[in-house]
Amino acid sequence: MAPSDAQPFVPGSREDFDRLYRQTYPRLLRTAYGVLGDPCSAEDCVQEAFVRAFEAWPRFRPERPAEAWLQQITVNVAISHQRRQRLRAVGEVLRRLGRPQPSPDPAALSDDAAVVAALAALPPRLSATFVLRYYHGYTNREIAQSLRISERAVGLRLSAARRQLRDRLGEEWSELPDQGGSRVDRSSVRADA
Amino acid sequence: MPESNHLPEHLRARLARGLDAVPELRPRPEQAAYARRRYRAARRPALALLSGASALIALAALAGLASTGSANPVVWTGRAISEIHPAEPTPSPATEPTAPPAAPGAGASGQQVHRVGPTAVRPSPPPDDRFLPTIPPGFLPPSDPRLPRFSPRPFPTDFPFPTPPNTSDFGHGGR
Numbered sequence: 001m002a003p004s005d006a007q008p009f010v011p012g013s014r015e016d017f018d019r020l021y022r023q024t025y026p027r028l029l030r031t032a033y034g035v036l037g038d039p040c041s042a043e044d045c046v047q048e049a050f051v052r053a054f055e056a057w058p059r060f061r062p063e064r065p066a067e068a069w070l071q072q073i074t075v076n077v078a079i080s081h082q083r084r085q086r087l088r089a090v091g092e093v094l095r096r097l098g099r100p101q102p103s104p105d106p107a108a109l110s111d112d113a114a115v116v117a118a119l120a121a122l123p124p125r126l127s128a129t130f131v132l133r134y135y136h137g138y139t140n141r142e143i144a145q146s147l148r149i150s151e152r153a154v155g156l157r158l159s160a161a162r163r164q165l166r167d168r169l170g171e172e173w174s175e176l177p178d179q180g181g182s183r184v185d186r187s188s189v190r191a192d193a
Numbered sequence: 194m195p196e197s198n199h200l201p202e203h204l205r206a207r208l209a210r211g212l213d214a215v216p217e218l219r220p221r222p223e224q225a226a227y228a229r230r231r232y233r234a235a236r237r238p239a240l241a242l243l244s245g246a247s248a249l250i251a252l253a254a255l256a257g258l259a260s261t262g263s264a265n266p267v268v269w270t271g272r273a274i275s276e277i278h279p280a281e282p283t284p285s286p287a288t289e290p291t292a293p294p295a296a297p298g299a300g301a302s303g304q305q306v307h308r309v310g311p312t313a314v315r316p317s318p319p320p321d322d323r324f325l326p327t328i329p330p331g332f333l334p335p336s337d338p339r340l341p342r343f344s345p346r347p348f349p350t351d352f353p354f355p356t357p358p359n360t361s362d363f364g365h366g367g368r
Contacts, residue, residue: 017222017227021222021227022220025220026217029217033215034212039215042215047226048226050227051226054227054230111211112210113211113214114211115208116212119211134204134208135205135208135209172201173204
């Protein structure tokens with residue numbers, strides 16, 4: 001998917017896995033950060049995702065994009081992590097017999113941090129799809145193949161994410177009609193950043 | 194609904210700025226968590242060997258239990274030895290062969306010698322008079338009457354030497 005992935009990876013090769021780690025770690029970290037909203041948890045999830053990938057590395061099919069494969073593992077790990085975190089939070093609330101602490105108000109945060117906080121408050125499947133689509137620039141088809149869902153499900157998840165972000169961040173996040181390109185140019189996004 | 198989810202550029206830029214704010218360490222494979230799993234992967238063959246050996250031992254125990262009906266491994270071993278060497282008779286005094294033992298080197302002359310473990314070096318029991326060859330009657334020629342007959346005679350009393358104690362009668366009734 002990325003230009004640096006042009007050189008094929010040999011399954012089971014330790015050197016190639018190290019190269020894959022260097023190439024994909026920053027993007028996987030941002031995916032996990034968008035789902036979880038916490039840098040430390042995101043780091044833990046990415047490391048766990050690489051551990052799982054390393055164990056399955058000898059069985060990796062080279063015809064599949066390596067980064068998409070890792071994104072799928074990372075999203076799964078992040079979803080599991082967030083589920084555990086929420087269960088832990090519920091258990092903590094029950095233990096205290098008090099009311100849960102309200103989540104930080106996005107309006108009180110800076111604009112950029114508010115986006116991340118609002119993303120992390122979404123259901124993890126929605127936030128993961130949103131980050132893959134609008135940050136990494138995957139097409140809906142690529143996301144569908146990576147997450148093993150249908151393209152229609154990808155579109156539904158994106159629409160749901162946009163609705164919930166609009167409720168949290170403002171009307172400007174509401175869904176607009178498509179204005180052309182289906183593929184987001186990642187380099188332009190980085191340049192804007 | 195495919196490909197109809199458009200996000201304006203300024204919102205994408207906000208999203209990118211928010212996600213790029215994550216503190217990012219330089220990815221170093223040697224410090225990654227998977228780098229410590231190398232040893233676990235290397236241990237897998239040893240674990241497979243260990244589990245295979247355990248399965249074989251369990252299978253052997255089950256087979257031994259089923260064939261002998263005993264849970265004692267010594268019984269299994271004895272049964273296995275008897276199955277491997279079934280023709281080895283146990284020597285007993287009642288069935289001791291009358292033939293003399295084979296001379297040393299008999300095995301080298303073509304005669305097959307079956308040596309099994311410690312029985313090959315076991316010392317032969319001392320000969321018993323009951324199993325010596327008996328002379329049938331009439332085998333020996335009749336005795337010549339001209340020959341002097343042996344008769345137990347007492348020692349002469351004028352023997353110059355004193356009679357040793359407890360040897361004066363030699364079991365012949367004494368004088």
